[in-house]
Amino acid sequence: MEVAKLLTKIDKEDLRILMAIEIGMKRSEFVTVNNIKFYSRYKMEETLFRLKKVHKLGLIIRDSSKHEIAYTLNSKAYDLLALHALVEKNIISQLGPLIGKGKESDVYGCMDDNGNVYAAKFYRMGRTSFKNIKQLRDIIGERGHLSWLYVNRLAAKREYEALEKIYELKLSTPKPIGYNRHIIIMSYLRGKELIYIKNIKNPLKIFKRIIKQLKIIYKKGKMIHGDLGEFNIVVDEKGTILIIDWLQWVSTDHPNANLLLERDIENVCNYFQKKFNIESNIDEIISSFYKN
Ligand SMILES: Nc1ncnc2c1ncn2[C@@H]1O[C@H](COP(=O)(O)OP(=O)(O)OP(=O)(O)O)[C@@H](O)[C@H]1O
Ligand SMILES: [Mg+2]
Structure with a gap:
């Protein structure tokens, strides 16, 4: 990846300039040179020199339409800042x-x-x-x-x-x-999303495993996935599963909790029915979640 290579070309002063823009972006998308200077606590000369360099490296976007020139980070710069921190x-x-x-x-x-x-x-x-x-x-x-x-x-x-x-x-x-x-x-699980799996050895076992885990997550963790389906379950050759993509989770006391839980369960049941011919009683499964 290009950003990883960029990490080797960049000085800590460049990072500081990028971080100064990042701070300024809390208030507005474009940050004026004066504000960048303020947040970086560099002299104007150093600020301009660093801005020129990171602009050349394709990390910032310039807006010269207003009377004061301003910059904003692009996603490459943001990747760079985050990767740098993770490496550090x-x-x-x-x-x-x-x-x-x-x-x-x-x-x-x-x-x-x-x-x-x-x-x-x-x-x-x-x-x-x-x-x-x-x-x-x-x-x-x-x-x-x-x-x-x-x-x-x-x-x-x-x-x-x-x-x-x-x-x-x-x-x-x-x-x-x-x-x-x-x-x-x-x-990381070296596998594929359920949707791309052609045939698995024991689909019933995997189906049961998924439902069992969802139930524990619901009852003990008091959490609901909220976006579950054949795209967000990774399976490897041995039948190990990984339930991923938890951005949209909700807690069990969320106003739409039941709706979301039931949709998750239905998605899984319907998919296993359609693809692996596994019959299940959705209502029974759902009510087993609500029982103590
Ligand atoms: N921990 C992991 N192990 C293996 N593969 C993964 C892992 N996390 C993500 N992936 C792969 O990357 C793909 C995208 O990940 P994910 O589903 O989390 O993102 P997304 O759908 O963009 O999420 P969101 O809906 O939160 O934007 C997955 O479908 C899967 O193939
Ligand atoms: Mg996903």
């Missing part, structure tokens, strides 16, 4: 290939110093899709300026916290390793 904190040391592309994220393989392989999910909301932004609005509340930076950082935080919460239950959900800004690092 020794959470990862190398980025690998793209392993998945979700609706609003890119997922890469990555590695730490000890050769452990993880998945790195980069949130990329806001530019292509506004579906989740609407949902995030509910969480954030109304705010005048809602930058993509903030939205993606918040999404990563929300999913990471969900992973931490469920991880305590020791089920088949990704182990949270660390996060920074819009990137989360989690355990």
Whole structure:
């Protein structure tokens, strides 16, 4: 990945300039040179020199239409800041290939110093899709300026916290390793999404395993996935499963909790019925969730 290479070309002064723009972006999308100078606490000369360099490297976007020139970070710069922090904190040391592309994220393989392989999910909301932004609005509340930076950082935080919460239950959900800004690092299962699996040895066993886990997550974790289906369950050759993509989770006391839980269960039941001919009684399964 290009960003990983960029990390070697960049000085800590460049990072500081990028971080100064990041701070300014809390207030407005474009940050004036004067404000960048203020937040970085560099002299004007150094500020201009660094801005020129990171602009050349393709990390910032210039707006010269107003009387004062202003800049904003692009997503490459944001990737760079987050990756830099993750490397500094020794959470990862190398980025690998793209392993998945979700609706609003890119997922890469990555590695730490000890050769452990993880998945790195980069949130990329806001530019292509506004579906989740609407949902995030509910969480954030109304705010005048809602930058993509903030939205993606918040999404990563929300999913990471969900992973931490469920991880305590020791089920088949990704182990949270660390996060920074819009990137989360989690355990990786070398497999495929259920939808791309042609045939598995014991689909009934896998079906039961999924339902059982959902029930534990519901009863003990008091959580509901909220976006479950054949896209968000990864299965490997041995039949190990991983229930991923927890951004849209809700707690069991959410006003739509029952609706969302039932939809999750229906999605799983219908899919196993359609694809593997596994008959199940959806109503019975649902009521077993509500029983103590
Ligand atoms: N921990 C993981 N192990 C293996 N593969 C993963 C893992 N996390 C994600 N993937 C792969 O990346 C793809 C996209 O991930 P995910 O479903 O979390 O993103 P998304 O659909 O964009 O999420 P969201 O709806 O939150 O924007 C998955 O379908 C899967 O193929
Ligand atoms: Mg997904």
